[in-house]
Amino acid sequence: DAKTTQPTSMDCAEGRAANLPCNHSTISGNEYVYWYRQIHSQGPQYIIHGLKNNETNEMASLIITEDRKSSTLILPHATLRDTAVYYCILLIQGAQKLVFGQGTRLTINP
Amino acid sequence: DSGVTQTPKHLITATGQRVTLRCSPRSGDLSVYWYQQSLDQGLQFLIQYYNGEERAKGNILERFSAQQFPDLHSELNLSSLELGDSALYFCASSVGPRDSYEQYFGPGTRLTVT
Numbered sequence: 001d002a003k004t005t006q007p008t009s010m011d012c013a014e015g016r017a018a019n020l021p022c023n024h025s026t027i028s029g030n031e032y033v034y035w036y037r038q039i040h041s042q043g044p045q046y047i048i049h050g051l052k053n054n055e056t057n058e059m060a061s062l063i064i065t066e067d068r069k070s071s072t073l074i075l076p077h078a079t080l081r082d083t084a085v086y087y088c089i090l091l092i093q094g095a096q097k098l099v100f101g102q103g104t105r106l107t108i109n110p
Numbered sequence: 111d112s113g114v115t116q117t118p119k120h121l122i123t124a125t126g127q128r129v130t131l132r133c134s135p136r137s138g139d140l141s142v143y144w145y146q147q148s149l150d151q152g153l154q155f156l157i158q159y160y161n162g163e164e165r166a167k168g169n170i171l172e173r174f175s176a177q178q179f180p181d182l183h184s185e186l187n188l189s190s191l192e193l194g195d196s197a198l199y200f201c202a203s204s205v206g207p208r209d210s211y212e213q214y215f216g217p218g219t220r221l222t223v224t
Contacts, residue, residue, distance in 0.1 A: 042217060042218070043112065043202070044202075045215065046212050098213060100152055102152065
């Protein structure tokens with residue numbers, strides 16, 4: 001699995017958009033970008049994934065650069081419940097396992 | 111609530127002992143995955159089962175074993191426990207063997223070895 005690089009921690013004010021970056025400069029053509037999050041000691045939660053195009057669902061938006069070497073997860077209106085560790089993971093579709101890095105610890109401040 | 115259940119929630123045991131962790135996947139999911147999360151190693155994939163068969167193996171110790179039963183629930187057996195085995199153990203499930211990216215995680219079992 002290719003390596004991803006994320007900031008160790010970030011802060012965001014409640015109600016503002018939280019933008020979490022992820023660098024994956026060695027991504028290969030058949031690797032998807034996935035985002036999971038883990039709220040303190042709970043099981044990780046799937047957020048969103050994409051290959052080339054930007055994606056949006058009820059939780060977040062995923063923006064992937066044209067060269068696919070980086071991406072940004074956007075939480076449009078962050079709430080206190082979005083405080084969690086966010087993991088950016090590269091995965092070949094059909095791969096058997098998730099490889100979690102250190103992730104970004106996002107703190108939403110009131 | 112992901113629909114994945116794990117029991118027990120907490121487990122405290124002594125070194126050298128053996129324990130069994132249990133996982134029930136979401137209704138309709140055939141794949142079960144086990145992960146270990148310790149403070150120094152982060153979240154690590156241990157093993158995957160699909161419809162009763164072992165499908166993929168990660169950094170699972172020889173002292174650990176797992177199985178998936180005909181009713182699709184899975185058990186992770188940890189034996190000859192050491193202090194370093196203290197961790198959160200998560201089970202996840204997905205629809206099939208090729209859908210590993212959308213895994214649904216249970217609440218975990220916190221194992222403390224004293």
